[in-house]
Amino acid sequence: MAEFHHPRRRLCHTVQMNREGTQTSHRLDPRWPYRANPGFYDEIVDQAGTVRPRWRSLAGSLVSIGHESLARRWEEGRRLIHEHGVTYNVYNDPKSNDRPWPVDPVPMLLDGQEWAQIEAAIAQRATLLNAILADLYGPQYLLRSGKLPVETVFPNPHYLRPCRDIQVPGGVHLHVYAADIARSPDGRWWVMADRAQAPSGAGYALENRLVSSRVMPDVYRSMKVQRLAGFFQKFREALLGLVRRNVENPRVVLLTPGPFNETYFEHAFLARYLGYTLVEGGDLSVHDNRVYLKTLGGLLPVDVIMRRQDDNFCDPLELNADSMLGVPGLVQAVRSGNVAMANALGSGLVETATLSAFLEGLSRHMLGEELKMPSVATWWCGHDGPRNYVTNHLDQLVVKPSFPSMGSHPVFGERLSAAQRKEFAAKIQANPTHYVAQEQVAISTAPVWDDGRLAPRHLVLRVYAVASNGSYAVMPGGLTRVTSSLETLVVSMQHGGGSKDTWVLAEQEPQQITLLQPRVNTLEISRATFDLPSRVADNLYWLGRYTERVESAVRIVRTLLLRLFQETGPTLSQAGQAAVPVLQALGYLTLAPGGALPSPAQWEREILNLVFDSETRSSLAFNVHHVRRLAWLLRDRISADAWRILNQLDQQFSGKAPPEALQVNAAQDRLNHAVITLSAFSGMVMESMTHGDGWRFLDIGRRLERGLQMTELLRHGLANVADSDAAGLQMLLEIADCSITYRSRYLNSMQMELVLDLLLLDEANPRSVAYQFGQLRRHIEQLPESQILARRPAEARIALDLLSTVQLANVQELAKSDAQGKRQALESLLSRLSFELRNLSETLSRRYLSHSVASRRLVAP
């Protein structure tokens, strides 16, 4: 029989006077006016307006920094966030799916003494929840004895029956745990919610620290803030401790639901910081009951999976059959002990709010200890006493479904009318076990920097713990999240909330810790980058193609702009007219092909739209944005500098269009900058990226795209150009960035054969079609399949065919034109090359990149 339960503690709604003294010398400086809301505990000042001791040093620093300097420093902070690409995805936002991460420059402060209590309470709670999981997925004594009602577990969708009796390594289900805690008006902390599934935010906390310590290095150092790196070191040790294979270099992967998850940035950031491979479900495969990473080079064994994906979605065979994100056979592999999961599958069960109502009793029963930090008062309506209390006090409570996935949202009793409350109470009476009620806490406030002044906002602090040597180590700090205004008590990043770095002040100088491993045992030198997931290779390939596509467009438009806008206003020279079909063929112009030639004024509009418009698919800005998105997907693969460059490119194209009169100049400027930025990226790729398979796919993408663009340019550009059209030839040379080479060879004599030779056939010219083919052939011969197969694989045959075709071409014949001025031989050669290049792209994709064959469910009665 379940014990009758009623929360003993009620949160204090009245404010107690503070005992910290009321010396007038500790008031906030009048230049920093701040009005705390009297109904709540304020972190920085007490009821009398005195600055609390732990804040005095920071308050002093703010005064000496001054408003202007803080604003400047904060500008720098925001720039850092943008540069690091710290984002947060907002669901249902069609415009973009990444928003800059909102951080406030004023950190949240906690002194060492108070922190010690929080730390002990969180470690205790993690220990308790782990013990509860071990029981519920094992002998279930708690349910048998009625210490926990069966109604909290058996109908709970987070109770995963296939995970019952799975032996987890070391008995640890919860490897990482987080609690959302908040402070009530009397100054006490309460646990608002438990995060046991795959807690998010530790990476954002670290990012907040990187920013705040760089923006306020002086203040940060002088205040002896406890460092976060030690926590992540323990984290890494905890996961390495799960490895069963006796290997020197075990593989730990971070499993993400993918780029559309709200905290994807954090997944990529943590994977990189901790040195794990970032994978999606489709990158993993179970073979012979073992988990492998699908790479270009084949299947590589995985030892530990740190998951940021909800457990129910991890295996469509045994768990949620509708999951498109899962790895079929994963649960069986886990059950056999061939791979370890952190957190264990099924751990989401203890996030259930209903459990909070029983934790005090469970703590006494299981740990023999009083709970060190209470849960926010919670009433489970399945028991008569609590239910009566809830229905009689709806105005003070938040009512939630017992299990989050029941699909309804929390109901705030105070917002209901008397009639609505009555109706809701009846709903609870009808299905009492489905509801749990919690007290609405008057949570504390802290100052945020809002439009140049300090203003109070409500806050919730997320604190993290990691399993360490049979206990839990707590991160000294955490993620403080603040409400978007003082009017709401609900903290939500989805609805405009912000965040703060959290400084735990140390008594002594903190230790320096770095995550670079000390040399314990020497690893074998390994030159191969074997762990390239096929999905990543695919993204790199398209990054190469798109950067090249942008570069080619930038060069064409720049060359045209120069010719179009002469002193006399927009005119269309003969050479300019030759460019029309080129641009149309490449998809940059929206004008109908074959239609009447546009007027010069229309031309002007079209070209400027290409540069300034960001909505049309064919615009430069659109393509640049796509490049940035690909780079964003590859954040864990490309260097921070390469990312910065592409981010900068995106910014160059996202500025507003200047007034019309200045647009031509501004466009010219923008394009010149873009050429330089793109060159910086190419240089970075060539010089700083290891020339492994990842780099190879990026360069294959680039070469293939450049080959295609040049082929199309020649095909359409030379079709209408007469032998004598020196200006047209000149323009092609300029687009291809070959004017100087040409001039140094042939001076100013413009001849069709010579131009064709340089742009099409010259293998030494890095802009020629032949050069791209040579590179493609070399790359393809280095790919894993070419190494294994005795017979030349299809993609290698195509590349060789392309190269020999141009090597055998006769330039005189190609330059010949018929009576109508058409160059039949050239046209047929170029259209064949264009076809074969597309064929090559498809063949490569099929062999290496198509990891995403759809899986299907089989069910037979």
Added chain:
Amino acid sequence: MILESTHTTTYIYSQPAVNCHTEVHLHPRAANGQKLLDHRLTITPEPDFTSSRVDCFGNHVSYFSIHEPHTTVTITSRSKVEITASSAPLAALEWESVRDLLKVHASAEEFEACEFVFPSPHVQIGAAYAAYAAPSFPEGKPLSEAVADLSERIFKEFQYDQRATTVTTPVEQVLREKRGVCQDFAHLMIACLRSLGLAARYVSGYLQSGEGSIGAEASHAWVSVFSPGHGWIDIDPTNNVHPCGKHVTVAWGRDYSDVTPVKGVALGGGDQLIDVAVSVRPA
């Protein structure tokens, strides 16, 4: 009586499938009045990996994976069981007392049973099911009589119709349209019993074909109700009988999703064709 059963499942793909992972509930468990004499599971092509375990309801589960490209998979389960025919136990306890005992679940047996009181993926509970069951459950009626009455009503009021439903048809539709197959009738009856606070589980198995046996050409399903002191009482609403001698129990769970005979995930494969054949005969 000794019954021999053969259950063959064949998948045919239009294109090669790779990396197929399959879980089967085909190994008959020991049950009240049933002894397993022999069981063999044959899979072609030969799987790359196989393993078996006992799930949280005590059923035997086999898992296998095939990694090489293949266009057909055939899974054949051959079993021999000995069944001691017994008359249905008389549960004289009033149904309300059973409900109240389950709430308290003082004994280990009652604790195990109370997991089957709650809704499950294929079985919702609610007022509509309780209302349908109500005429069979007047105040103070002994459990076994009430259950027999409910089974008889389902048998009479619902039409056996193989085209009306699929494996995923929700039980509310079955109640509304009053047609379906054994799986639907079992789910419906379970929903009714659970809505009254009783523990009911889904039994997956086979039925010997013959005159008056509905649903014998494929795998069969029926219901088991918990009665304190007696254990579990099986009842087959599709045929309105207490299984005795003709039913082979394979596995039980909360509903179909816990004991799906064959389920799997494969990569690729294009279009697929499934063929299932079941035969049960006396040895």
